[in-house]
Amino acid sequence: MPATATLPRTLTAPAMSEVRTRFADYLELTKPKIAMMALVTVAVGYFLGAAPSANIAVLLHTLIGAGLVAAGGSALNHWLERRADSQMHRTLNRPLPGGRMRPAEVFSFGVTLAIVGVVYLLVAVPHSSAAIAAAATGFLYVAVYTPLKRVTAWNTVVGAIPGALPPVIGWCAARGTISADAVCLFAILFVWQLPHFYSIAFLHRTDYARGGMKMLPCVERPDGFWTGVASVATAALLLAVGLTPFFFGSARWLFLVGSALLGVWFLARTVRFAKLRNDRTARSVLRGSLVYLAGVMALLVIDWMLPRYLG
Incomplete structure (x- = not known):
């Protein structure tokens, strides 16, 4: 009796759609547009600080570490603002208010990215001040600015501090001092x-x-x-x-x-x-x-x- 051919197991169309949705949700948690803008200023800060002898490897390590910290902070922002997001039309379909992810999952994702990003900067970038600046950026954004948005209109001024630190991260990666x-x-x-x-x-x-x-x-x-x-x-x-x-x-x-x-x-x-x-x-x-x-x-x-x- 001839052997029956075994077809390779492949994901069905619904399964592939679910994978794409999950990936899109994780990507949305990182707020990629904001992260990209911040990383551009990190790069500018690095090149200006390193001139005339930039090290592309150091720059890439800096961008990776700072990007991870930014992504982690954004995910934690989603976690902290999940109730407010469920009441605003433009945020109703975010992963948490949309019911596609659980708060613990988002919290773990954000904390992991932020910690890995800071540790990466400590290990991969010559100057530890870059990691310190990145950690300060993440802390101020998540623990100070985000809660203040529900307390006082001065939150915009306070939030401008972590928003202005990315080029300092790049500068510190290049020089180690401010x-x-x-x-x-x-x-x-x-x-x-x-x-x-x-x-x-x-x-x-x-x-x-x-x-x-x-x-x-x-x-x-x-x-x-x-x-x-x-x-x-x-x-x-x-x-x-x-x-x-x-x-x-x-x-x-x-x-x-x-x-x-x-x-x-x-x-x-x-x-x-x-x-x-x-x-x-x-x-x-x-x-x-x-x-x-x-x-x-x-x-x-x-x-x-x-x-x-x-x-």
């Missing part, structure tokens, strides 16, 4: 986040209020007057802070002129938002903030970093 140049990078990222997140909070003010988040547009006058004022004030401060690399000798005239033009252009968008205060002008501020940040980072690379590497 200098005035690193402080300039931190200051630019810190102030930039304020008008950036005020615009996001204004666009999602109804949802944030539904979830119990004490964002500025949710706790002030219904017409958003103080959000407009805060946006203009912080954009004006950003215009000034954006020039500090030149005055500290970190950048030259190209950066000064370019940064000033970008700062004035962005300030004009916030002034328009303060006058009209609607979703269209708020979205203009949001998009303008992204253009400003990309422009300033590019100017730093062109005006500061490239001459050191090419000269």
